[in-house]
Amino acid sequence: MELLPTIWFVAIAVLWTGYLFLEGFDLGVGMLMKVFARNNTERRVLINTIGPVWDGNEVWLLTAGGATFAAFPLWYASLFSALYLPLLLVLVALIFRAVAFEYRGKVDNPRWRARWDWAIAAGSFVAAFGVGAALALTTTGLPLDANGDREGGPFAWFSGYAVLGGFAVVGFSLLHGLGFLALKTDGEVRHRARAWFVRLLPVLLLPIAGWAVSLQLLSGEAWTIAAVVAAVVAAVLAWNFARKDAEGRAFLSLGAFLLLGSASIFGAAFPVVLPSTLDPAFNLTVSNASSSDYTLGLMGIVACIGLPLVLAYQAWTYWVFRRRVSAAHIPEAHSFLPAIAAKALAPKD
Amino acid sequence: MDALEIARWQFGITTVYHFMMVPLTIGLGLVVAVIQTLWYRTGKPEYLRMTKFWGKLFLINFIMGVATGIVQEFQFGMAWSEYSRFVGDVFGAPLAMEALLAFFVESTFLGLWIFGWKQLKPGVHLACLWVAVIGSVFSAYFIIVANSWMQHPVGVEMVNGRPVMTDAWAVFTNNTALVAVPHTLFGALAVAGGFLLGIAWYHLWRRRHDGIDTIGADGKVIPGEAAGILGRDRADHTVWIRSLRIGAVVAMISFAGTAVTGDLQGKLMFEQQPMKMAAAEAACHDGTGFSVLSVGNVGAKNCDDIVAVIEVPGILSFLAKGDFTTEVKGVNSLLDEYQAKYGTTLPDNPIYGDRAGQQIQYVPVMEVTYWGFRMMIGFGGVAALAALVALWATRKGTVPASRGLMRLAVFGILAPFGANAAGWIFTEMGRQPFVVAPNPDPSGIDQVFMFTAAAVSPGVSAGEILTSLVVLTSIYAVLLVVEVKLLVKYIRGGVASAMPELAHAPVDENEDGTPRGGPGKPDDDVLAFAY
Numbered sequence: 001m002e003l004l005p006t007i008w009f010v011a012i013a014v015l016w017t018g019y020l021f022l023e024g025f026d027l028g029v030g031m032l033m034k035v036f037a038r039n040n041t042e043r044r045v046l047i048n049t050i051g052p053v054w055d056g057n058e059v060w061l062l063t064a065g066g067a068t069f070a071a072f073p074l075w076y077a078s079l080f081s082a083l084y085l086p087l088l089l090v091l092v093a094l095i096f097r098a099v100a101f102e103y104r105g106k107v108d109n110p111r112w113r114a115r116w117d118w119a120i121a122a123g124s125f126v127a128a129f130g131v132g133a134a135l136a137l138t139t140t141g142l143p144l145d146a147n148g149d150r151e152g153g154p155f156a157w158f159s160g161y162a163v164l165g166g167f168a169v170v171g172f173s174l175l176h177g178l179g180f181l182a183l184k185t186d187g188e189v190r191h192r193a194r195a196w197f198v199r200l201l202p203v204l205l206l207p208i209a210g211w212a213v214s215l216q217l218l219s220g221e222a223w224t225i226a227a228v229v230a231a232v233v234a235a236v237l238a239w240n241f242a243r244k245d246a247e248g249r250a251f252l253s254l255g256a257f258l259l260l261g262s263a264s265i266f267g268a269a270f271p272v273v274l275p276s277t278l279d280p281a282f283n284l285t286v287s288n289a290s291s292s293d294y295t296l297g298l299m300g301i302v303a304c305i306g307l308p309l310v311l312a313y314q315a316w317t318y319w320v321f322r323r324r325v326s327a328a329h330i331p332e333a334h335s336f337l338p339a340i341a342a343k344a345l346a347p348k349d
Numbered sequence: 350m351d352a353l354e355i356a357r358w359q360f361g362i363t364t365v366y367h368f369m370m371v372p373l374t375i376g377l378g379l380v381v382a383v384i385q386t387l388w389y390r391t392g393k394p395e396y397l398r399m400t401k402f403w404g405k406l407f408l409i410n411f412i413m414g415v416a417t418g419i420v421q422e423f424q425f426g427m428a429w430s431e432y433s434r435f436v437g438d439v440f441g442a443p444l445a446m447e448a449l450l451a452f453f454v455e456s457t458f459l460g461l462w463i464f465g466w467k468q469l470k471p472g473v474h475l476a477c478l479w480v481a482v483i484g485s486v487f488s489a490y491f492i493i494v495a496n497s498w499m500q501h502p503v504g505v506e507m508v509n510g511r512p513v514m515t516d517a518w519a520v521f522t523n524n525t526a527l528v529a530v531p532h533t534l535f536g537a538l539a540v541a542g543g544f545l546l547g548i549a550w551y552h553l554w555r556r557r558h559d560g561i562d563t564i565g566a567d568g569k570v571i572p573g574e575a576a577g578i579l580g581r582d583r584a585d586h587t588v589w590i591r592s593l594r595i596g597a598v599v600a601m602i603s604f605a606g607t608a609v610t611g612d613l614q615g616k617l618m619f620e621q622q623p624m625k626m627a628a629a630e631a632a633c634h635d636g637t638g639f640s641v642l643s644v645g646n647v648g649a650k651n652c653d654d655i656v657a658v659i660e661v662p663g664i665l666s667f668l669a670k671g672d673f674t675t676e677v678k679g680v681n682s683l684l685d686e687y688q689a690k691y692g693t694t695l696p697d698n699p700i701y702g703d704r705a706g707q708q709i710q711y712v713p714v715m716e717v718t719y720w721g722f723r724m725m726i727g728f729g730g731v732a733a734l735a736a737l738v739a740l741w742a743t744r745k746g747t748v749p750a751s752r753g754l755m756r757l758a759v760f761g762i763l764a765p766f767g768a769n770a771a772g773w774i775f776t777e778m779g780r781q782p783f784v785v786a787p788n789p790d791p792s793g794i795d796q797v798f799m800f801t802a803a804a805v806s807p808g809v810s811a812g813e814i815l816t817s818l819v820v821l822t823s824i825y826a827v828l829l830v831v832e833v834k835l836l837v838k839y840i841r842g843g844v845a846s847a848m849p850e851l852a853h854a855p856v857d858e859n860e861d862g863t864p865r866g867g868p869g870k871p872d873d874d875v876l877a878f879a880y
Contacts, residue, residue: 052464055415056457059448065422066445073437080426080433081806084813087427092820095416099828102412106835147699149430149808291438292513299442306449314457320468331849339581339843340555 004297005290008071009273011303013266015067016135019060020169021176021258022314026050026057028177030097030124031170033117036178036196040110042189043117044330047101049184052321054101056314058094061131070299074148074289075138075273082142082150083134083157090130097123108333128173129166136165136211139265140218141275144282151278161211168208172258175204179238179254182247186326190247197242197250205235205257212261215268224267231260352811353704353802356428359818361777363420365770366825370414372769375489375534376541377407378482380599382475389475395587398580398844402588403545405847408463409835413828415456420821422448428814431700432784432804439505439514440495443521447491454484489537490530497526499785500776501621502797512797525621528613535606536729536772538599539765543732545596546739548840550758552589553748562586562747570746580845586747588844593743597736600765604733607768611726612668619669619677622786624687624711625779627680628718630665634679639664680712687711691787695802704802713781721775728768735761 029050037043050057069076080087096119104116140161143151150156178200181193212228220228238253273289276282290296350358381403388396422444425433433441458481465474504519505512514520556562561573561581572586619626630639638660663673670677694708695701739758742749748758780786787798839846 052460053457054460056453056460058415058419059453059456062419062422062452063445063448065426066441066448069422069426069433069437070441070445073433073441076426076437076441077430077433077806080423081428081430081809084427084806084809085816087423088813088817088820091420091423092824094419095824095828098412098416099831102408103831103835106409107838145808147807148434149806151808154810154813291441292508294517295438295442295514298514298517299445302446302449306446306453310449310453310457313454317457317461320461320465334849336842336845336849337578338838338841339552339578339585339845340841 002287002290002293004293004300005071005286006271007300008067008290008296009266009270009286011300012064012067012071013262015060015064016266017259017262019057019064019131020172020262021255022057022060023054024128024169024173024176024258025180026054026177027124027128027169028173028175029180030120030177031128031174032121032177032181033124034121036181036193037189040113041327041330043113044105045185045189045325045327046181047104047120048325048330049181051101053314053317055098056317058098067299067303071291071296072273072284072286072289073291075284078142078144078148078150078284078289079134079138079274082144083137085154086130086133086157086162090127090134093123093126093130095123097127105333108335124173125170128170132169133162133166136161136168138274139211139215139269141277143278144274144276144284145278146282148282148284161214164207164211164214168211171204171206172208175201176254176258179242179247179251182242183251184324186324187328189327190324194242194245194247198239201235201239201242208261212264215265218268219272220264220268224264227260227264227267231257231264234260350811350815351703352809352814353805355811355814355818356805357801359428359814359821360424361774362818362822362825363417363424364777365774366829367414367417367421368769368773369766370410370417371489372533372537372540372766373410373544374407374414375482375485375537376539376599376603377403377410377544378478378485379538380541380545380595381407382478382482384595385475385478389471395584395591398584398588398848399592401847402844403592405839406544406548406836409832409839411459413832416828417825418452428806428809428817429784429804430806430808432799435511435799435804436498436785439502439512439520440498442514442517443491443495443498447488447495451484451488451491455481455488458484486534489533490526493529493533494521494523494526497523497529500780501525501617502785502788505797507796525614525617528610528617532607532610532614535603535610536765536769538603539607539729539732540769542596542598542600542603542736543762543765545592546600546736547596547758547760547762549589549593549596550739550748551755551840552843553586553593553743554750554752554755554758556581556586556589557747557750564745564747568745572746578845580843580848580851585844590743590746593748594740597740600736601733604729604736607729615668616671620790621788622780623678623789624680624683625713625718625776626669627678627683628713628715628779629722629775630677631715631719632665632677632679633681635676635682636665636679638662639668680715684711691798695800698803700803700807701800702807707802709800710782713779718775718779721771721778724771725768725775728764728771732761732764732768735764 029046033043033046037046065076065080068079100116100119100123104113104120107113137157137159140159143156145151175197178193178197182190182197185193209228209232212231216225216228234253234257238250238257241247241250241253271286272283273286274284276284291299381400384396384403385400387393388400425444458477461469461477462474462481465477469477498520501523502512503523504514504516506515507513553562556572557564559575561575563571563573565571570586572583574583575581615626618629665677666673666675669675688709688711691711692709694706695704697705699705701707735758742754748755782800782802783798784801784804785797785799845851
């Protein structure tokens with residue numbers, strides 16, 4: 001087994017885990033805009049808990065994608081081209097979601113806000129589902145030919161695993177979002193989020209557990225099976241902490257669940273990065289899909305410098321905005337008399 | 350149309366669209382950072398107002414650049430999988446570094462800046478904006494390193510039919526990138542300059558039109574106040590005249606910068622991509638003259654169809670080589686060279702699909718290269734000239750009362766955008782038929798080139814790509830309307846639209862000037878500023 005490609009496989013697993021941990025809760029909060037928040041003030045509470053950080057969290061996706069391109073170009077090329085339409089949906093979802101956060105409050109009009117609320121909720125759902133489906137399929141396989149190209153047309157990627165992976169990330173994100181709200185808000189929203197967290201934990205973690213277990217059945221090893229068991233323990237701990245109002249510990253336990261679950265999934269998949277369902281000889285693996293050692297070494301140095309820095313300043317951001325947000329903090333919408341009345345560009349006035 | 354052509358349209362549309370937002374983000378970010386620094390050092394309220402107003406417009410635009418940037422990264426793998434496989438070893442690295450070293454910085458620190466007005470000390474808050482803006486400059490650097498490798502591949506060796514990076518220093522100090530980076534940054538500043546100039550002109554004009562500002566006997570402006578409109582006071586006049594002057598100066602400096610760096614690029618292009626140089630000139634025959642205007646069908650491959658009406662001898666030589674006598678090769682002699690070196694038909698290789706065996710069109714679409722080159726220079730020059738005129742016209746402290754001039758200033762905002770778009774369309778279309786252009790330098794690497802026809806994803810159907818083309822283009826169109834609508838709303842709103850504190854100050858303060866409402870409300874304004 002070559003050393004550098006293996007390290008980079010671990011690095012990419014870490015980047016995806018970091019993405020799911022961080023963007024997981026802001027995707028969850030996004031989905032909760034429609035099903036959880038009861039009025040405009042509560043929606044603004046929700047948005048403002050993730051306001052300063054969601055964009056930084058999303059860069060984890062770009063970094064995971066970019067690192068896959070740099071370290072495993074053949075993996076990147078086969079996975080992204082095979083999943084053309086689902087990834088298009090993810091892109092559309094991310095575009096609307098990003099723009100919605102910024103534009104929602106820019107016009108003081110309920111219809112305007114309602115539209116962007118839908119964009120946030122649906123965008124978060126579709127993005128979470130699509131990323132989950134793509135990740136599940138890269139562990140369970142796609143119909144790839146010898147060149148790594150998809151056979152069987154635009155929907156040949158579809159399988160039960162795509163649905164399972166989609167719901168896995170949606171469910172985890174929803175739960176993680178509830179845990180985050182319990183940690184970051186105060187008052188009514190905080191209590192309701194905690195109650196929902198306790199009540200919904202078993203249901204919301206079921207699909208991700210199903211994905212982890214099915215991968216153990218396909219290609220598990222002793223240590224990855226142990227990781228699944230440990231993840232279940234972490235989930236029970238999270239549930240127990242949340243019940244006892246220890247929101248911080250519940251949040252961290254769910255983080256441990258994700259870490260262990262993702263280790264069990266990526267660990268079981270290793271050394272295959274993208275199996276071919278047509279012929280195992282076409283499997284893309286850590287060794288046959290990777291870049292040269294020179295490039296991997298260079299990127300390794302860059303990652304060793306860059307990643308700790310990212311973690312440090314992102315941690316600092318969370319420290320700066322550590323205060324809980326509550327409905328009492330939300331000011332009136334800013335209305336103003338425009339300096340220039342509309343139609344100023346009209347020919348005569 | 351087959352998958353290749355649809356994929357090219359999609360890439361082109363996404364890139365040009367993305368690059369409407371990006372230069373404004375980079376340029377305006379730098380300008381806002383400078384203005385906030387002025388406020389930090391002088392404490393003058395007009396600088397705070399300028400920071401908040403231009404900062405608001407900056408954010409409305411920034412998010413669109415973010416949203417379309419993700420498409421950029423994904424579509425290499427989605428639509429151009431053969432390209433990604435071929436170049437991944439060298440091309441993926443700058444993209445990954447862009448995300449890890451630049452975009453993380455930009456996004457995280459911008460979040461701190463947006464929400465940190467009260468939580469952070471003023472110096473730290475200002476530093477966050479600078480860090481974010483410097484992040485965006487690094488972002489531009491890494492992306493241009495990647496693009497420059499497609500224009501001028503260096504630092505690799507061919508191993509098993511793929512270029513493998515052997516010299517990262519050569520890749521990251523590619524001379525093509527080192528001149529393209531400042532050229533792009535000056536282009537971005539030109540956009541910001543025109544943006545400030547046009548909008549500030551509009552506000553000054555409107556203040557005169559509404560009778561707020563008047564002209565004294567000496568011809569100088571007498572700033573006034575509008576009762577009942579928040580923020581329409583004397584300081585408001587200072588905000589706009591200062592913004593206008595900053596914008597005009599930035600526009601002129603950046604045009605000079607683009608001219609100098611563009612000249613360096615021309616000389617590199619002459620060495621590295623001679624066919625692009627010839628196509629920029631639509632020159633069939635070898636020669637030295639630069640045509641200011643050519644008539645006839647510049648796209649025709651038949652040289653007799655093209656007649657240069659106004660031609661300045663020697664200028665083309667100067668652009669290419671720095672003297673007035675070097676013969677610049679025309680399309681005809683280059684065509685023979687390219688065919689001898691790289692073949693006349695696409696090789697019989699499965700990655701070309703049905704396109705194998707087709708004649709290779711080495712001459713780019715000359716209507717595009719010829720006019721793209723001239724639009725870039727023309728729009729840029731017109732904007733710089735307009736900035737000079739604007740400075741002169743406002744020497745007495747406000748703009749002329751003419752409505753026509755005001756309209757010209759407002760629509761002039763588009764000129765630097767046009768120059769940027771034309772420049773990129775020229776340089777990307779001029780590289781065709783290659784997606785990775787061969788490096789003709791004797792020290793260059795044999796066989797490191799790729800025809801665009803080989804780059805598209807073989808497993809993806811034309812229908813899929815067409816779906817994405819239609820979906821993305823429609824979304825871009827809708828979002829452009831939304832963005833412009835919001836920009837117009839906040840521009841018309843003036844400074845008060847970006848400063849809730851201006852509105853609430855008298856209401857929220859007790860008689861001794863302390864904030865009313867107790868300790869629970871100290872960052873009301875901050876949340877209103879954000880979401």
